[in-house]
Amino acid sequence: MPEKAPIVEIRNLFKSYQRGSQTIPVLQDIDLDIAEGEFLALMGPSGSGKTTLLNLIAGIDRADSGIMRIGGIDITPLSETDLAKWRAANVGFIFQFYNLIPVLTAYENVELPLLLTGLSKKERREHVETALRLVNLGDRMEHYPTQLSGGQQQRVAIARAVVPDPSIIVADEPTGDLDRVSAFEILDLMEKLVHEFGKTIIMVTHDPRAAQEAHVVRNLEKGVLTEERGPGSGGKGQGREDFGFRTPAP
Amino acid sequence: MYTLKLIFKNAFRHKLRTCLTILSVAVAILSFGLLRTVVRAWYVGVEASSASRLVTRNSISLVFPLPLSYREKIRQVTGVKQVSHGNWFGGIYIDEKNFFPSFAMEPKTLLELYPEYVLPPDQKAAFLRDRKACVAGLKTARKYGWKIGDTITLKGTIFPGNWEFVLRGIYKGSNKNIDETQFFFHWDYMNETMKKIIPRRADQVGFYMIELKDPDTAAEVSLAIDGTFKNSLAETLTETEKAFQMSFVSMTEAIVVAIQLVSFVVIIIIFAVSANTMAMTARERLGEYAVFKTLGFSGWHIGAMIFGESIFITMLGCAAGIIFTFPAAKAFGSAMSTFIPVFNIETKTIYMDIAAALIVGIAAAVFPAYRAINIRIADGLRRIG
Ligand SMILES: Nc1ncnc2c1ncn2[C@@H]1O[C@H](COP(=O)(O)OP(=O)(O)OP(=O)(O)O)[C@@H](O)[C@H]1O
Numbered sequence: 001m002p003e004k005a006p007i008v009e010i011r012n013l014f015k016s017y018q019r020g021s022q023t024i025p026v027l028q029d030i031d032l033d034i035a036e037g038e039f040l041a042l043m044g045p046s047g048s049g050k051t052t053l054l055n056l057i058a059g060i061d062r063a064d065s066g067i068m069r070i071g072g073i074d075i076t077p078l079s080e081t082d083l084a085k086w087r088a089a090n091v092g093f094i095f096q097f098y099n100l101i102p103v104l105t106a107y108e109n110v111e112l113p114l115l116l117t118g119l120s121k122k123e124r125r126e127h128v129e130t131a132l133r134l135v136n137l138g139d140r141m142e143h144y145p146t147q148l149s150g151g152q153q154q155r156v157a158i159a160r161a162v163v164p165d166p167s168i169i170v171a172d173e174p175t176g177d178l179d180r181v182s183a184f185e186i187l188d189l190m191e192k193l194v195h196e197f198g199k200t201i202i203m204v205t206h207d208p209r210a211a212q213e214a215h216v217v218r219n220l221e222k223g224v225l226t227e228e229r230g231p232g233s234g235g236k237g238q239g240r241e242d243f244g245f246r247t248p249a250p
Numbered sequence: 251m252y253t254l255k256l257i258f259k260n261a262f263r264h265k266l267r268t269c270l271t272i273l274s275v276a277v278a279i280l281s282f283g284l285l286r287t288v289v290r291a292w293y294v295g296v297e298a299s300s301a302s303r304l305v306t307r308n309s310i311s312l313v314f315p316l317p318l319s320y321r322e323k324i325r326q327v328t329g330v331k332q333v334s335h336g337n338w339f340g341g342i343y344i345d346e347k348n349f350f351p352s353f354a355m356e357p358k359t360l361l362e363l364y365p366e367y368v369l370p371p372d373q374k375a376a377f378l379r380d381r382k383a384c385v386a387g388l389k390t391a392r393k394y395g396w397k398i399g400d401t402i403t404l405k406g407t408i409f410p411g412n413w414e415f416v417l418r419g420i421y422k423g424s425n426k427n428i429d430e431t432q433f434f435f436h437w438d439y440m441n442e443t444m445k446k447i448i449p450r451r452a453d454q455v456g457f458y459m460i461e462l463k464d465p466d467t468a469a470e471v472s473l474a475i476d477g478t479f480k481n482s483l484a485e486t487l488t489e490t491e492k493a494f495q496m497s498f499v500s501m502t503e504a505i506v507v508a509i510q511l512v513s514f515v516v517i518i519i520i521f522a523v524s525a526n527t528m529a530m531t532a533r534e535r536l537g538e539y540a541v542f543k544t545l546g547f548s549g550w551h552i553g554a555m556i557f558g559e560s561i562f563i564t565m566l567g568c569a570a571g572i573i574f575t576f577p578a579a580k581a582f583g584s585a586m587s588t589f590i591p592v593f594n595i596e597t598k599t600i601y602m603d604i605a606a607a608l609i610v611g612i613a614a615a616v617f618p619a620y621r622a623i624n625i626r627i628a629d630g631l632r633r634i635g
C-alpha cells in the first residue's frame with residue numbers, strides 16, 4: 001500500500017500483565033500495518049494475545065511501550081478522557097457475546113453511542129433507523145435483546161457499532177457464539193461494511209471459514225505476529241462510500 | 251433523561267431483590283421514625299414548658315412539702331406576677347393500670363398561669379364554682395368515656411380515701427405538644443378533707459408555680475425566692491419550668507439515650523443491606539459498565555447510574571416507610587398513651603427520615619461506583635461470557 005498511509009500503524013508494541021510479582025509478556029514487539037478499507041482477520045491459539053492486541057488498537061487498553069498511530073493520530077499519549085472521545089468517534093465494537101444492554105430495546109441500544117454526540121432526537125432517530133435497516137432489523141426496533149435470537153442480537157450490535165460512522169470496526173470473535181447460518185449473515189454484513197462503506201475491519205476469529213472472508217489473515221502465536229497471507233475470497237475495499245449520514249465528533 | 255430511564259429500568263431488573271431492599275429500608279425508616287418520635291415525646295414536656303414560669307419546691311426533694319404560708323411571701327417578691335400552688339395527687343381510677351397524672355391545684359390561678367389548657371367559658375365557670383369540681387384532658391376523658399357532669403371517684407395513694415369529683419370541664423391543648431391526659435381538681439377540697447382526717451398534713455403544698463412579669467428575670471427572681479426562705483425550716487429550690495421538667499426527663503435519660511442509639515443502629519443496618527444490594531448489582535453489571543465506557547461514556551455516567559439507582563431504591567423505601575409511620579405512630583401512641591401522653595410525628599422527624607435514607611443511598615453506592623468507575627475496560631469486558 002504505497003499510495004496511502006495505513007490507517008493502523010503499529011511499531012514495536014509491547015504489552016505484559018502483572019500477576020503478583022510475575023510479569024507475563026503477552027505481546028512482544030508487534031509491528032502491524034492495516035490499510036484503510038482492509039478486512040483483517042487475526043487468528044491464533046487461545047491465550048496468544050489476540051484480544052489484547054485488539055483492545056490496544058481500539059484504545060480500551062494501554063500498551064507498555066511502542067507506537068500506535070491510528071487514523072494519523074498517535075493514541076498512546078492520550079488521556080483517558082481524550083481516548084474515550086477518540087474511541088467514540090473512530091472505533092466501532094462488536095463482541096463475541098453481543099454485549100447489548102438488556103434493559104434497552106434494539107433501538108435504544110443502537111442509539112446509545114449517539115447520545116454522546118450533539119445530534120438532535122430527530123437526527124438520532126434517522127441514523128438509528130438507517131443502521132437497523134442496514135442490518136435488516138427495521139422491524140425489530142422495539143424488541144429487547146432477550147426477545148431476539150443470537151444472530152439478531154449480533155446484528156443489533158453491528159448496527160450499534162456503525163451508527164456513529166467510525167472508520168474502524170473491531171470485532172472479537174463475532175461469530176464465536178453463533179450457528180453457521182447466523183455466522184454467515186454476520187460475515188456477510190461485515191463484508192458489506194468493508195465493500196460498500198469502506199470501513200476497516202479487524203476481526204479476531206478461531207474459525208478458518210470466517211477468516212476466508214478477510215483480505216488479510218495474520219497469525220498471532222505466543223505474542224508474536226507470524227505469517228501473513230494475502231487476500232482470501234474477498235476483494236479489497238473500493239474506497240469509502242457515504243454511509244448515508246455523517247456524525248459530528250463528540 | 252436516558253440516565254433516569256436506565257436507572258428506573260435497572261432498579262427493577264431483579265424485582266425480588268429490589269423489593270426486599272425497598273421493604274427493609276421501609277421497615278428501618280418506619281422504626282427510625284417511631285423511635286425518634288418516642289425520643290421527641292420524652293422531651294415534649296420540656297418543650298411545652300413556658301420560659302416565663304418558675305416552679306418552687308422543697309430544696310431537699312419534691313416529696314417534701316412546703317408550708318402554704320409561703321404563698322404570700324412568694325407573691326411579694328419583685329418580678330412575680332402571679333402564684334399558683336398544687337400537689338401531686340397520684341389517684342387511682344378503678345384500677346392501677348388506669349394511670350393518668352392527677353393534681354390538686356388552686357383552680358383560678360392554674361387557669362390563669364396555664365392559658366394552654368383551653369376550656370370553654372361555661373365549663374371554666376362551672377369548674378371554678380363547684381368545690382368538688384374537676385377537669386380532665388380530652389384524651390383521658392375520651393379514653394374512659396367521661397362526660398360533663400359525671401361523678402369520678404379516685405382512690406388516693408398519697409392522700410388516703412376515696413375521693414369523689416364531678417367532671418365540670420374537659421380541656422384541650424392550645425397546641426399539639428400539650429399533654430391532654432392530666433386531671434385537676436380543687437386544692438382547697440383536698441386540704442379541707444385533710445384537715446379533718448390527718449390535720450398535720452393540712453396546709454402543705456407540693457409546689458408553687460410562679461408567673462413572671464418578665465421572662466428575662468427568671469434567674470434573679472429564682473434567687474430572690476430561694477433567698478427569702480434561706481435558713482427556714484423548709485428551704486426552697488426555684489427553677490424555670492423547663493429546668494423542672496428536664497429534671498424528670500433526666501431521670502430517664504439513659505433509656506432515651508439507648509433508644510436514640512438503637513435508632514441509629516437501624517440506619518446502619520439498612521446501610522449494610524443497601525450497600526450489599528448495590529455491591530451485588532454493580533458486580534453483576536461490571537461488563538455492562540465496561541460496554542458503556544467502551545462506547546465513550548465517562549465515569550460520571552457510570553457513577554450517575556449507580557448512585558441514581560441506589561438513591562432511587564432507598565428513597566422508594568423511605569417514602570413507603572414514611573407513609574406507614576403515620577398509622578403506626580397512631581396505633582403506637584394510643585397503645586402507649588399512659589406512658590407517653592403526647593405522641594406526634596414532627597416534621598423534623600420526616601426530614602430526618604429523608605436525610606437518613608439519602609445518606610444511606612449515597613453511602614451504599616460509593617464503593618460499587620468507585621469499583622465500576624475504576625475497573626479497566628478490558629478487565630470489565632472479560633467478565634462477560
Ligand atoms: N487482566 C489480565 N491479567 C493478567 N493476565 C491477563 C489479563 N488479561 C489477559 N491476560 C493474559 O494474557 C494472555 C493473552 O490473553 P488474550 O485474552 O489476549 O488471549 P486471546 O488470544 O484473546 O485468547 P482467546 O482466544 O482464548 O480469547 C493470556 O495468557 C491471558 O491469561
Ligand SMILES: [Mg+2]
Pocket residue numbers: 050051052172
Ligand atoms: Mg480473546
